[in-house]
Ligand SMILES: CC(=O)N[C@H]1[C@@H](OP(=O)(O)OP(=O)(O)OC[C@H]2O[C@@H](n3ccc(=O)[nH]c3=O)[C@H](O)[C@@H]2O)O[C@H](CO)[C@@H](O)[C@@H]1O[C@H](C)C(=O)N[C@@H](C)C(=O)N[C@H](CCC(=O)O)C(=O)O
């Protein structure tokens with residue numbers, strides 16, 4: 001599939017993933033449920049006929065509306081969904097959920113032909129409304145395993161799914177995945193639009209998962225999703241916290257606000273068991289803030305009182321073997337991950353403890369331990385996350401695009417550095433996202449790599465040269481301040497930067513392409529320029545007479561470790 005086809009529109013996504021057997025609810029019942037939950041719904045027109053209208057689906061995007069849907073019209077930064085109500089009705093919308101401003105717009109466009117439920121908090125009520133229509137409750141299944149944190153969500157959710165697959169397969173049950181790269185129901189997968197989809201789609205996915213026999217699902221929960229109420233009405237069997245470091249301050253304003261958004265996931269009303277990695281002070285704060293059952297995990301070897309800790313770490317191939325030690329019982333479980341980087345021990349340990357601590361009756365704890373010790377569930381390839389394309393030189397594509405992830409990735413490279421080998425790094429920064437991290441990333445790059453090539457990421461509507469300049473400013477200041485001998489250059493477009501990195505490399509060097517991971521195009525002011533770092537790196541290695549790993553980095557086949 002060419003890169004341009006790898007992203008489906010919301011409408012296409014929705015049609016692939018719609019559940020087929022939805023009992024639904026009627027408008028009157030929906031109003032009662034929202035009333036019971038304290039949303040103070042106001043239904044117009046007030047008539048028996050309006051109350052009896054059957055609702056069998058939900059959509060927020062008018063292009064995704066199907067016959068009999070509740071159209072959820074939210075007020076956004078760019079538009080009000082109610083401005084598109086005609087399109088929604090043409091597509092089959094049977095009623096609208098919106099705010100007072102939305103009601104005016106609907107009435108102006110269509111008069112009183114359509115029942116409208118007015119609430120103040122539209123985004124927040126969309127989840128419970130969708131849950132009612134799709135029949136989702138805390139116990140309806142599948143068992144949801146949610147992961148949040150600045151870094152490690154995608155990797156941990158792939159690890160979770162791999163482990164869940166191994167234990168669920170014994171019961172002939174399937175698993176699901178919802179995250180940045182893809183949405184999967186058993187073998188069926190489609191590319192994602194968002195890390196965490198809108199509530200209306202999430203609830204539809206839960207119904208679809210049940211129809212397809214999915215018993216458990218791993219899911220990434222972004223802080224955007226929590227702030228925009230996308231997870232409203234969902235209940236997590238287990239939720240896990242990876243870490244909190246600087247990112248997304250454009251949305252949250254401060255680290256405290258960013259923390260507060262994530263903390264909402266670990267409240268008793270949303271999550272049965274919270275597993276919190278307490279390697280940083282934010283982790284400790286999260287463990288104190290969480291309600292319900294709280295399990296703590298330490299993965300960085302620091303002495304402290306926790307429920308689970310990682311001990312006895314050993315290099316094992318490119319990855320590590322390690323032991324999970326349960327403090328109270330003394331139990332020890334030996335497992336490993338084949339993915340490079342100490343942070344992948346943290347990700348693997350979190351996934352393991354989340355499944356170990358689950359009360360789900362679809363699998364037994366003994367089966368989880370057996371899988372961890374014998375089935376190597378964390379030696380999988382996660383697209384564009386520490387993905388090894390070649391070994392001589394070591395050639396890695398990674399998604400690090402914030403300061404902490406860059407530090408961890410470069411630490412991983414220096415841990416496996418061969419002899420005098422250099423670390424050659426290609427970085428960029430996305431436009432229209434947290435500008436404050438750019439100089440920091442530039443500074444980290446020159447402090448930790450030997451040769452830094454500053455290039456482009458997704459500029460979106462920003463000037464790419466200006467973004468490179470902001471990275472360069474941080475990098476140059478750090479070079480001067482630290483009197484560093486790092487080779488620093490700016491090369492654009494990105495394909496040329498990759499070529500430059502490979503042409504500068506010898507067999508013992510390590511090349512890291514950071515920031516874009518699995519992405520297959522760059523967004524320049526809405527224009528999509530196809531580029532897949534994995535394919536580009538593979539091609540450059542071949543051009544320069546190096547041997548990439550068999551299959552690694554082939555177009556859209558880059559999923560091979
Ligand atoms: C910053 C952010 O998250 N914005 C989200 C927010 O946008 P918004 O409030 O501006 O809404 P809007 O675009 O004005 O649209 C309002 C309503 O009008 C409708 N509309 C709008 C325009 C139009 O032409 N037609 C139309 O029907 C929309 O469907 C919507 O119902 O609400 C929209 C609809 O609910 C989301 O699509 C949109 O996500 C945008 C696409 C986005 O890029 N979000 C990213 C930043 C995001 O959420 N990322 C996180 C991961 C972050 C990370 O960890 O890196 C994620 O979970 O993916």
Ligand SMILES: Nc1ncnc2c1ncn2[C@@H]1O[C@H](COP(=O)(O)OP(=O)(O)OP(=O)(O)O)[C@@H](O)[C@H]1O
Pocket residue numbers: 149150151152153154155156180195220242243343344346347384385386398399400401404405406408409517
């Ligand atoms: N536990 C971790 N701690 C710090 N850095 C990590 C960790 N796990 C992964 N990383 C780094 O962060 C990058 C992104 O990893 P991953 O995609 O798993 O996280 P994410 O939370 O899903 O990120 P995003 O929200 O940006 O999609 C990796 O490519 C790696 O460089």
